Structures are given as C-alpha cells and as structure tokens.
Amino acid sequence: MTNYKEILRLNSLGINxxxxxxxxxxxxxxxxxxLRRSSETxxxxxxxxxMSNKDVSRILFPNETSKPAIYYSENNAKYSARNRLFxxxxxxxxxx
Numbered sequence: 001m002t003n004y005k006e007i008l009r010l011n012s013l014g015i016n017x018x019x020x021x022x023x024x025x026x027x028x029x030x031x032x033x034x035l036r037r038s039s040e041t042x043x044x045x046x047x048x049x050x051m052s053n054k055d056v057s058r059i060l061f062p063n064e065t066s067k068p069a070i071y072y073s074e075n076n077a078k079y080s081a082r083n084r085l086f087x088x089x090x091x092x093x094x095x096x
Contacts, residue, residue, distance in 0.1 A: 004056045005048050009035045012045035
C-alpha cells in the first residue's frame with residue numbers, strides 16, 4: 001500500500017514530486033493524484049500525521065471500495081494441488 005502520509009510529509013518539506021516518487025518507490029502519477037486529492041479535501045500533513053494511513057486513504061479516496069475477501073471453508077471448497085485449482089461455490093481460481 002502506498003504511504004500517503006509520507007507523500008504529504010515530504011511535500012510539506014518542499015520536496016518535489018520526482019524526488020518523492022524516487023524516495024518512496026511509487027509512480028509520479030500516484031504522488032500527483034495524492035497531492036491533488038489532499039488539496040481538494042483540505043487534508044494537510046499536520047492533520048494526516050495524527051491518523052492511520054488507512055484513514056488517510058479513506059479521506060483521499062472515499063469512493064474506492066476494498067477488494068472482496070475470499071474465505072476458505074472445508075465445507076464449501078475444494079483445493080487440488082495437482083491442478084493448482086481452488087474451487088468454491090460460485091468461483092474457480094487458477095494459477096500457474
């Protein structure tokens with residue numbers, strides 16, 4: 001997960017976007033998007049410093065939903081190591 005708080009912190013120190021992306025290993029477009037959204041929402045580094053990165057993420061990107069969790073239950077699932085296949089009720093997951 002991208003460290004949104006660190007992007008805000010480095011920006012507040014006057015570090016440019018290219019240096020932020022190099023330091024954090026994120027894309028330049030990610031840094032630009034985070035800084036644009038922080039400006040739109042009024043979220044500053046000072047406010048974000050008292051919050052968890054997850055809470056910061058929810059403020060910056062409120063409409064993004066989390067990925068659905070996949071749960072394993074012996075009652076409703078089958079796993080075949082030979083075929084590298086996991087099958088459960090309404091889905092089948094295959095991998096190489």
